[in-house]
Amino acid sequence: MSCWTLLGLPATPDTRTIKRHYAQLLKQTRPDEDPEAFQRLREAYEQALEQAHWLSEEHDDAQACAVDDLRHDLTAQQAPAQLSPAQRVAPLLEGIRIEQLDLRHEQAIEADCALEFELGLLRHCVERPGQSPQLLAWGFETFNWLSAWQRLDLPDYLTDALLQQCRQTLEQSLRNALEQQDDDAFIQAYARRPVHGWLHDLDQRHWFNQCLAQMLLQNPYWSSTVFQAVCAGQGWKAGKDNLCPDTEWNRMLVREQGPAFIASQRVLAMQAPSSPEQRAAYLLLAPISLHRRRAFARRLNEEDWARCRTLSSHLHAYYPQVAAEMPGGTPFFWREWEFAFNAWPMYLAILIACLAGALVRYAPQGNGPGEILGVTLFWGACFAASAALMHWLWQPLAHRAWVRDHALSARLLHRFDPGRNLLLLRDLLPATVLGSALGFVCGPTSTIVYLGMLLGIAGVRHSGFSTRIFWRHSAPWQRRLLIGLGCVLVAAGLVALKLASNYATVTANQGLQQWSERLCAQMPASARECAAPATTDQWYGREDTP
The missing domain is CATH 1.10.287 (Helix Hairpins)
Structure with missing residues (x-):
């Protein structure tokens, strides 16, 4: 050369x-x-x-000698001189086929338009990528396109377009095989990479390593067979001579260990919830329904939620295929549950129980709605404060004894609670204590109403009715709006009840009577009938009995 x-x-x-x-x-x-x-x-x-x-x-x-050459036979040389190199090469490129390339190239060299022939062929390959794979292969072999030995005077816009076209063709064939989860098709497409001579360039090798790494990481499907084949072909290995980018290499190693990690997490989810790791694995990976996950999430504390955040982030980053199988297609389906107010059934049941007790006790005595409402609010505030204190003190202790509580509840309540939704120490013991206190202060009716309300709410939650009808298909702002509207309606009802009680008609034996004024107005102060303090007859008089 x-x-x-x-x-x-x-x-x-x-x-x-x-x-x-x-x-x-x-x-x-x-x-x-x-x-x-x-x-x-x-x-x-x-x-x-x-x-x-x-x-x-x-x-x-x-x-x-140039002057003498110009004098030679002007007629013979004038005709070809009138044609430019581009005009001379145009007939050679018209309707060209792979069988004619060698002959047409020789003719272009003889006509002194080899550069124009190469440019025309390059432009043809760029403008018609699907029609010229054989022409493109011939051009790579003959003109060394996209290598250090190609012509330096080729237009950059054509060589750049050709490079992007070649990259896209190679990447698309590999990506299609991954999306179809076809290991054999991917390995076959990868094995044909020596055909692409432009990959021998150092910059293109760096690009291909980066492209393969991102392709394997971004696709939800992961195959150890594909990963091992790429490692062997690209020289990816642990150590200093690793040709794979460090960040992508570490992430791919995590995904390679994915089956063992997911299997260990599923085994952890089947064990007793004795640690935050086990409770997080149960919430995310256990084969249970959505409302059972929600019921389980009501018992988690801050340490459990921290472990859920860590595990969910790990699944989202490295195991997209597992994450797509979770509720909502995301491992963060529980985000709204972390800060939910889960103790509202207890406070609602206390308020309804206090109202029932006040009605049973004071309504037969002729007390108005205002008095009954005042007693209800007083009892409700006292019992709500006591329940909040008990909840704050008891829940951490019950959380530590979760495993024993779970085993004890399974042994004693298996007939009444086959789904194991209730725990003896965590749920039933506080409900029993509060129900007994309500019965002692407000009457047995309050205990019955309180326990009945808790059982009714638990039944609705267990059936998942609210989740299927509204909560699953509504946005968070819609749920907050509904809760706020309910609170406003309750407050408006209480205010209306209080206002109505203020305008009630005075009944018999209520208020001051005029008898003392009428009997003692004209009598001396020393009269025995008008001596202070006034008697009941003087203030209220006597009702005539038939």
Whole structure:
């Protein structure tokens, strides 16, 4: 191979052109990366400078002969001179086929339009990517496109477009195989990479490593067979000589260990909830329904939620296929449950029980709605404060004894609670204590109403009715709006009841009577009937009995 072919230049006496092209080639051929190619380039550069010196001397003689050449047979040379190189190469590129390429290329060289032929073929391949795979392969082999040996005077916009087209074709074939979860198709497409000669360039090898790593990580499907094949082909391995980017390599190692990790988490989810790790695994990976997960989430504390956040982030980052199988297609389906107010059934049941007790006790005595409401609010506030204190003190103790409580409840309540939704120490013991206190202060009716309310709410939760009808299909702001509207309606009802009681008619034996004024107005102060303090007869009088 001549020095001019190696430099990608025609023979020229212009030393400035030689030096400029040599400087451009040095950017692609570095001595520390490919010393042999650099040495060949250096030798070609020195030979070209030496030959340029001799060509410059011959150029002076050629100028002297140019006048004689112009005088030779103007008629014979005028016709071809009228055609530009682009015009001469146009018939050679029209309707070209793979069988004709070698012959047409030779004709282009003879017609002194080899550069125009190469440009036309390159433009044809870029503009018709689906119609010219064989032409493109011939161009890569003949003209060394997208390599260090291609012509330097090729337009950048054409070479860049060709590079993007080749990258997209290679990447799409591999990505389609991954999306179809076809390991054999991916390995076959990957094995054909030597056909793409442009991948031998150092920059393209770096791009291909990055592309493969991101492709494997972004796809929900993961195959150990594909990963091992790519590692063997790309030279990915643990150590200093690893050609895979460090960040992607560590993430791929985590995904490679995914089946063992997910299996261990599923086993952990089947064990007794004795640790935050086990409770987080149960909430996220146990094969249970959504309302059972919600019921379980009501018993978690801050340490459990922290472990849920860690496990969910890990699943979202490294195991998208497992995350897609969770409720809502995301491992963060529980986010609204973490800060939910789960003690509202207890306070609602206390308020309803106090109202029932006040009605039973004071309504038969003729007390108005205002008095009954006042007693209800007083009892409700006292019992709500006591329940909040008991909940704050008892829940941490019950949380520590979760495993024993679970075993004890399963042994004693298996007939009444087959689904094991109730816990003896955590749920039934506080309800029994509060129900007994309500019965002692407000009457047995309050205890019955309180326990009945708790059982009714638990039944609705267990059936998942509210989740299916409203909560599952509504946005968070809609749920908050409904809760706020309910609170406003309750407050408005209480205010209306209080206002109505203030305008009630005074009944018999209520208020001050005028008897003392009428009996004692005209009598002396020493009269026995008007002595202070006034008697009941003086203030209220006597009712006539039939």
